[in-house]
Amino acid sequence: MSDITLVDLCIVACSEAFRGNGEIVATGVGPVPRLAAGLAKLTHTPELMMTDGEAYLVEQPVPLGPRKYDDRKPAGYLPFSRFFDSAVWSGRRHAMVTPTQLDRFGQINLSYMGGTYDKPKTQMLGVRGFPGNTIYHPNSFFFPAHGPRVFVPQVDMISGVGYNPAKRVPGGNFSGVNLRRIVTNLCVMDFGGPDNQIRVISLHPGVTFEEVQAATGFELAQAENVEVTPLPTAEELAVIASLDPHNVRASVLKDNPPAVRAAA
């Protein structure tokens, strides 16, 4: 038991976001979301579609890290050149990503922080595909370091649509906005509170709600029965290990802690 890592627990918790999603493209950006999508496909949701991270659809998820270029086995084709037509703007996708900030409405930021828009203190990547992703298809999030600089009252630049009533343009169609699950190194949350308020649905072993609340820059709700996030099964651990032969995931969480905290 003690050799189970927290990152493996997080991967399993993330994979639950894809359970029963059907024939859609599951995109996991970053090692944990990507392993989670692969785990979902190889266990509970085989109908998921996914790419090799470049341009081809694969039925066998591509492992992380060094391999030979031709080690993938393409079954289909989904390059960027038709990604919006086929996956994003058709709503046939669920992406799990790690924005720089997320606020109480589920609005996300990947553009800039601090200063002004004309002269930002910190320029980041740019909004990428977040505006389209969030208005067209389900999205979930993974954060390796739950803290108040990530979970902020109000993001500096709204790069992805959330549930902010003030940003609902009259006559706009927001029916595709569907924020599903937030997994962090402390807990699992969803948007199931009153008026889509973010709420804790499970706490990782040894974590308290108070600890999570203290690490969050806005008020959280709690599910009626907050559970303890389940430990991975032996089968799940084996699948994760097969998809990450170089143990890239060991460097995702600070100090790669065990899933169950040592007694204080």
Added chain:
Amino acid sequence: MSLDKRMTAAEIVAQLSDGMTIGIGGWGPRRKPMALVREIMRSDLKDLTVVAYGGADVGMLCAAGKVRKLVFAFVSLDAIPLEPWFRKARESGVLQVLELDEGMFQWGLKAAAFGLPFLPTRVGLGTDLAELGGLKTVQSPYDDAETLIAMPALKLDAALIHVNRSDWRGNVQVFGPDVYYDEWFAKAATKAYVSCEELVDRMEDHYPEGAQDNLFERCFVSGVVEMPCGAHPSSMPPHYGWDMKAFKAYADAARDPGDWSAVADRFVGASEAEYLESIGGKEAVAALSLPIF
């Protein structure tokens, strides 16, 4: 009119002028017409509006002060997520920007390609993009009466694109795992200039079996130049992968010394021949393995 569209890189750049809106094909560190970008770097061109899914092309043009306005959805070198020279330019407050979603961006190119003032989209609603970018909305005239963003045409004075093959007349063949939005850059532009890994006289005499890779027709091509390794340090599958060592040196230089004029020689060179020699020649580029994702 002559169907022989061969030009030198310098002749292509001489067709461009200050203040023009220039689209650059490729995506991040992939399939970038870097040899043509380097030729711009060697020129006096300035005050450009650059429209790109940005990588080091955007970074170095910004670093050299050639960009007045940038139209972008991201600027990234993939493994080096934040393009450091672009960052510096943004954080110094010198750039005008129009920040767009990746999908809106190609939608704007398509509007320009079709000669439309805009194309409607849901994308951007509920975010800060419309307000920051001055994007307006339209209402569907049908029963749904939906409010949509009117994504304005991204009309380009010129587009620069790097392709696998071309012939003298501009019959291109573009292949590899993904060709991104190069087709729409070509069609959105008044004039598209193409550099290629391999130039042949008559495509039908050399690669007729590749005709389906003719991503855009030759009526969209105004000039062609053979530039083997012309995407370096970005990737050009299947010929070569990206040069992450070169990207790293380029990124490190943004911190130390942090002054473009002190390092421009290293990343641009006095000529393309000199640049190619400085990176180890064609053999070194051909040996760059394709990236693993």
